[in-house]
Amino acid sequence: xxxxxxSDPIAPHSQALCDYMNGRPAVVLSYARYFGEFTEAExxxxxxxxxxxxxxxxxxxxxxHEVRVAFTHSLHAISQVxxxxxxxxKEAELALRxxxxxxxxxxxxxxxxxxxxxxxxxxxIVIVSxxxxxxxxxxxxxxxxxWLLQLVGPDIVHLIIQVLAxxxxxxxxxxxxxxxxxxxxxxxxxxxxxxxxxILVFGYPFLSALIPVAKRQQQAAAxxxxx
Numbered sequence: 001x002x003x004x005x006x007s008d009p010i011a012p013h014s015q016a017l018c019d020y021m022n023g024r025p026a027v028v029l030s031y032a033r034y035f036g037e038f039t040e041a042e043x044x045x046x047x048x049x050x051x052x053x054x055x056x057x058x059x060x061x062x063x064x065h066e067v068r069v070a071f072t073h074s075l076h077a078i079s080q081v082x083x084x085x086x087x088x089x090k091e092a093e094l095a096l097r098x099x100x101x102x103x104x105x106x107x108x109x110x111x112x113x114x115x116x117x118x119x120x121x122x123x124x125i126v127i128v129s130x131x132x133x134x135x136x137x138x139x140x141x142x143x144x145x146x147w148l149l150q151l152v153g154p155d156i157v158h159l160i161i162q163v164l165a166x167x168x169x170x171x172x173x174x175x176x177x178x179x180x181x182x183x184x185x186x187x188x189x190x191x192x193x194x195x196x197x198x199i200l201v202f203g204y205p206f207l208s209a210l211i212p213v214a215k216r217q218q219q220a221a222a223x224x225x226x227x
Contacts, residue, residue, distance in 0.1 A: 010075055011050040017081060018046040018054075027089050029108035032058035034092035036067030040220065051075045109216060111191040112198075115209035125202070128164060135161045164203075171207050172200040178214040184221035186214075 010017075021028055022045050032044040036058065044058035053070040071084055097107045117125070134140065134149050134157050149157065175195045179187040187195070199206045 008051045009077055010081060013078055013081075014049045017049050021046045021049075021085065026108040026110055027085075028056060029058070030089060030092040030096060031069055032056045032065075032067050033108065034095050035069045035088075036065065038065055038067070040223070041065075049081070109186075109213045111187055112194045113209070115205050117205055121205045131157050131160055131164075168200050168203050171203055172196045175199040175207060175210055178210055182214040183217045186217035 025043065025045075028046050029041060029044045031046075031054075032038050032041045036056065038058050038060045041058040041060040044056050046054055047057050047066075048055040051071075051074045053068060056067045056069060058065050058067065069088065072087075075081060075084060093107060130145070130148070134145060134154075138149060138154055140146060140149075176192065179192040179195050195206065195210055199210070
């Protein structure tokens with residue numbers, strides 16, 4: 001039974017808030033996995049929210065479960081909802097993933113996401129972009145680029161671009177294997193294409209983010225078969 005909306009400033013906005021949060025499935029799934037302790041939940045939706053907490057329904061092992069998550073204190077205004085939900089999401093993320101922001105642990109996986117580019121990756125992208133520009137625009141009027149072209153030599157620049165192109169094509173093929181074979185049906189066709197194109201362009205930063213996601217889905221599929 002749904003809670004009475006009398007004297008509850010949040011309940012009248014329950015549907016809109018739930019729709020908003022269900023547009024962020026990874027966050028809602030983390031609520032179910034952490035607060036509900038359904039660590040193998042595959043999906044989750046927020047079903048109801050009021051001044052004291054919210055209800056999440058999740059699917060684990062083909063069965064639906066209901067989780068009631070209590071707020072740390074009662075809310076008195078709609079403006080307090082965002083901060084409370086954000087705080088709980090951070091708590092769940094830290095507990096599931098651990099203090100290392102690069103670790104994944106049991107955090108819900110997005111089928112496609114934009115990995116963070118560390119400084120070394122950004123430097124590599126700048127260098128490769130410069131070489132690519134010199135290969136296609138050898139007559140650039142920039143003194144600095146002309147000096148670099150003369151220092152390295154146009155043949156070496158062209159060879160580097162060919163090698164990098166070959167590596168990126170190979171990485172893109174690996175991404176298809178990871179999303180189609182290793183992912184065990186987790187990735188939809190559109191996400192297979194997205195990962196392939198992103199890795200074809202950016203290479204290793206995206207491939208290194210895809211590998212643990214695909215392996216976790218493979219392990220999850222193996223656990224289900226053994227149950």
